Amino acid sequence: MSRKKILVVSAHPEPRSLTAALAAFAVEELRASGHEVRVSDLYAMKWKATVDADDFPDLAGDRPLDVLHAQERATLAGALTADVVAEQEKVRWADALILQFPLWWFSVPAILKGWVDRVFTNGFAYGPAVPPPYTEGALGGRRALLSVTFGARESAFSDRGAHGPLADVLFPLQHGLFWFTGMAALEPFAVPGTVDVPAERFEAAKRDYRRRLAGLFTDDPVPFRPLSTDYDHDMRLLPGLERPGADGLGLHVR
Numbered sequence: 001m002s003r004k005k006i007l008v009v010s011a012h013p014e015p016r017s018l019t020a021a022l023a024a025f026a027v028e029e030l031r032a033s034g035h036e037v038r039v040s041d042l043y044a045m046k047w048k049a050t051v052d053a054d055d056f057p058d059l060a061g062d063r064p065l066d067v068l069h070a071q072e073r074a075t076l077a078g079a080l081t082a083d084v085v086a087e088q089e090k091v092r093w094a095d096a097l098i099l100q101f102p103l104w105w106f107s108v109p110a111i112l113k114g115w116v117d118r119v120f121t122n123g124f125a126y127g128p129a130v131p132p133p134y135t136e137g138a139l140g141g142r143r144a145l146l147s148v149t150f151g152a153r154e155s156a157f158s159d160r161g162a163h164g165p166l167a168d169v170l171f172p173l174q175h176g177l178f179w180f181t182g183m184a185a186l187e188p189f190a191v192p193g194t195v196d197v198p199a200e201r202f203e204a205a206k207r208d209y210r211r212r213l214a215g216l217f218t219d220d221p222v223p224f225r226p227l228s229t230d231y232d233h234d235m236r237l238l239p240g241l242e243r244p245g246a247d248g249l250g251l252h253v254r
């Protein structure tokens with residue numbers, strides 16, 4: 001396979017954690033396969049997790065902070081802070097993104113949510129200054145993989161599981177972040193039951209992860225629907241296209 005560029009974003013406060021071990025494994029595997037890899041280890045970088053007025057030093061102090069428009073203005077004027085610019089450059093550089101994180105309260109750790117909030121700005125990842133979302137999204141041409149660990153058993157995140165299907169839990173990232181910005185979202189890679197992971201299960205997880213990393217550029221992405229053909233002007237699914245599927249009524253996947 002041709003040499004590709006991959007950004008691994010990792011979010012865990014403990015460098016000896018399972019999450020850190022999986023991130024290191026991914027980096028090693030991808031480099032061994034000849035790819036170029038860059039890493040954003042958010043805790044190690046002491047990533048600033050919240051958007052606030054400090055993100056817009058050019059904004060007049062007496063003006064109310066309207067984040068949506070402040071981000072757009074700063075993005076288009078080249079006035080974003082250096083940490084955000086550096087991460088945007090990595091995303092732009094990458095052919096694929098991997099987000100490695102533990103599931104915390106059915107979502108990503110706050111530091112990773114803050115990376116998304118601050119890096120995927122209006123004018124960079126979406127908004128009037130860039131192509132429309134979904135099908136033609138601003139970050140199109142890239143692939144994206146969630147690599148998640150969670151304490152619950154796999155069955156608890158299944159179709160009849162108490163926590164709901166994993167695809168539903170991760171929908172905000174898969175559809176709301178990746179697909180919205182034009183990236184092709186792959187099926188997530190998950191390591192469940194992480195309260196205790198004996199060595200043999202860790203080895204099995206690495207074998208599964210190796211397969212998924214090998215398919216990063218060849219596996220079929222989740223077939224989310226194109227905005228241009230499947231939805232009307234009000235962004236509602238056109239009649240007759242619903243089909244029971246992975247997301248219940250098949251409103252989002254073909």
Ligand SMILES: Cc1cc2nc3c(=O)[nH]c(=O)nc-3n(C[C@H](O)[C@H](O)[C@H](O)COP(=O)(O)OP(=O)(O)OC[C@H]3O[C@@H](n4cnc5c(N)ncnc54)[C@H](O)[C@@H]3O)c2cc1C
Binds near residue numbers: 016020021148194197
């Ligand atoms: C705030 C919070 C919210 C949470 N919310 C949810 C939730 O909504 N749903 C849910 O299911 N779970 C939830 N959890 C559980 C959480 O998802 C798991 O604790 C997490 O996924 C474990 O990943 P970790 O990297 O922190 O593992 P670690 O705690 O570092 O390790 C887990 C196990 O993996 C093994 N291990 C650790 N390091 C290594 C290594 N380097 N090499 C090999 N094996 C290793 C050990 O057996 C260890 O006990 C939550 C936890 C917290 C703290």
